[in-house]
Amino acid sequence: MKCEHCGSNLDLETEVCPYCGTVNRQASKHVADMKKYNRQFTSTKESVYSKARKYSDVSVRAGILAILFVILAILLIVQGNIYRIRHSMQVASNSLHSEEILKQMDQYLEEEDYLGFSQYCEEKGIRFYEDAFEGYNRTHNAASCYGYVYAQLMKICFSKETENRDITRNIAFLGDYLGDFYQCGKREKDYYMSDDDYEQFLTEYGKMKEHITAWMMAYCNMTREEAEGLENMSNARITVFLEDKLDADS
Amino acid sequence: MQIRKVMGEKRLSVQILNIAIVLVCVAIVVTALSDIVGLIWHDDNRVKKDRFVWALEDENYYQLETMARADTERSRDKSEYYALGEYFHEAVMYQAFLTAGDEERAEAALQRMQEAEQEIDNLEVIKVKIQERVSRTGKE
Numbered sequence: 001m002k003c004e005h006c007g008s009n010l011d012l013e014t015e016v017c018p019y020c021g022t023v024n025r026q027a028s029k030h031v032a033d034m035k036k037y038n039r040q041f042t043s044t045k046e047s048v049y050s051k052a053r054k055y056s057d058v059s060v061r062a063g064i065l066a067i068l069f070v071i072l073a074i075l076l077i078v079q080g081n082i083y084r085i086r087h088s089m090q091v092a093s094n095s096l097h098s099e100e101i102l103k104q105m106d107q108y109l110e111e112e113d114y115l116g117f118s119q120y121c122e123e124k125g126i127r128f129y130e131d132a133f134e135g136y137n138r139t140h141n142a143a144s145c146y147g148y149v150y151a152q153l154m155k156i157c158f159s160k161e162t163e164n165r166d167i168t169r170n171i172a173f174l175g176d177y178l179g180d181f182y183q184c185g186k187r188e189k190d191y192y193m194s195d196d197d198y199e200q201f202l203t204e205y206g207k208m209k210e211h212i213t214a215w216m217m218a219y220c221n222m223t224r225e226e227a228e229g230l231e232n233m234s235n236a237r238i239t240v241f242l243e244d245k246l247d248a249d250s
Numbered sequence: 251m252q253i254r255k256v257m258g259e260k261r262l263s264v265q266i267l268n269i270a271i272v273l274v275c276v277a278i279v280v281t282a283l284s285d286i287v288g289l290i291w292h293d294d295n296r297v298k299k300d301r302f303v304w305a306l307e308d309e310n311y312y313q314l315e316t317m318a319r320a321d322t323e324r325s326r327d328k329s330e331y332y333a334l335g336e337y338f339h340e341a342v343m344y345q346a347f348l349t350a351g352d353e354e355r356a357e358a359a360l361q362r363m364q365e366a367e368q369e370i371d372n373l374e375v376i377k378v379k380i381q382e383r384v385s386r387t388g389k390e
Contacts, residue, residue, distance in 0.1 A: 061267035068274040075281040082288040089289070112355075115339075119319060154312035154342070157387050211343075214350035218388045224350070 001026060090125040098132040105136060112207055115150060118143040135197035138190065139204045145181035146208045150215070152177055156246065157219050171246060175239030181212065182231045220245045296323040302331040306373075311338040311380055333369030338380050340366060345388035 001010050005022040015027045078085065094101060101124060108117035121140050128137035152174040156167060185205045189198045209231070216227035222245060230238050297317045305314040311334075318335025321328065340363040347356035370377050 057264050058267065061264060061271060065267060065271055065274060068271060068278060072274055072278050072281060075278060075285055078285050079281060079288065082285065086289060112358075115319065123322075151312075151316075154315075158312045158383070159310065210350075210352070210355075211346070214343075214346035214352060214355075218346040218349035 087125060091127055091130075094124060094126060095130065095132070098130075101126070102132065109139070109204055112211070114143040114146045114204075114208055114211070118147045134192055135194065135200070138184065138187075138193070138198075138201040142181065142184040142201070142205050142208055145177060145184055146212065148177040149174065149181055149212055153215055153219060167246070168243070171242050172239050175242055176235050178212070178230055178238050178242075179233075179235030181208070185209070185231075297321040297328075299328055299331070302328060306331075306334075306376055309379065309383070311335075311383065315339050330370055330373050333366045334373055334376055334380070337363055337366040337370065337377060338384070341380055341384040345384050349388060 001012060001024075002008065003010050003017040003020060003022055003024065006017060006020040008017060008019045010017060010024055010027070012027055012030050015024055015031065016022070017024060104120060105117060108114070108120060118140065121136075121143075126133050126136075126140070128134055128140060152170055156170045156174065159166075185202075189195075193201070213224065213227040216222045216230065217224060220227075220242060226241075226245075230241070233241065297320065301317060302314060305311070305317065314331065315335040315338045318332040321332070324332070340359045344356055344359035344363060347353075347359055367377065
């Protein structure tokens, strides 16, 4: 631009002409305009930054919160399925240690400790559909029934608080459990069992039967023939027979 | 003023989110600990000693046997009660086999009774009571 007074070349930002000293009115206006534009620019910039920061802070935190909720949901699902997860872990552990477990199971059977055998299988969570253990399935079923018979007999004979009403109910339970036990031996060989496994089952079942016969003779005042004859009775008939025998005692 | 308004809103919403994050983190820690305990420390089938004492006071020897068998803790201060539970069971089996005339099994049960006896120091009186009770019930 040119000076109004002397016509010399001036910059837009030169406020006074260096040659004649005249005030450059256009430059003053320009500087004022620039100051105003700078102020507006700074204000807008701060406003934009603060809003962006706000949304950035909120969105980051919201994202973190969403991820944490997902983690919490997963943990709650795990908690709801703790039993299944633990069971799966136990099954996996059983597969890894099957030899030791089988050895322990055989030891219980050798000692004729069928209560211990049954409890051990339950504690270990043995799944008898697994190849390693399927041969013991029938033996375990019989041992479980054996355990129920023992428990009921003990309740009847050694429970201090049993009243007459409870004795009748317990005798009925004993009759059912005895019937269930004898049924274990009447079923034929399962398809998945080898001949050896079935032979072993029959051997163990026979031993359990001898134990139960001894119990009936000692604690239910039966003769050997009566005790052995229970096998051929129905559950209801066993119950009636037991009521007669135990009533005769009391 | 516009900036002040914007800054104020930011503080409140961010603070609310901060508090929510802290609460969810606490919930996660608690749930995770619970999961770990549930996975590792399971089957807490521990029987307190008091229950053994009560069973003996009630002369409920079968319950004593059941608890002794089920107790997974197997602590030394309860070893005598485990032995008594085992003693009771073997006494029951011994009486039964004796009545049935099964000498071999009766002998084995008697041997196990004697093994269990070795653990019983302070509860001799209870042992004698068990013997009498089993013998009486068997003969009846």
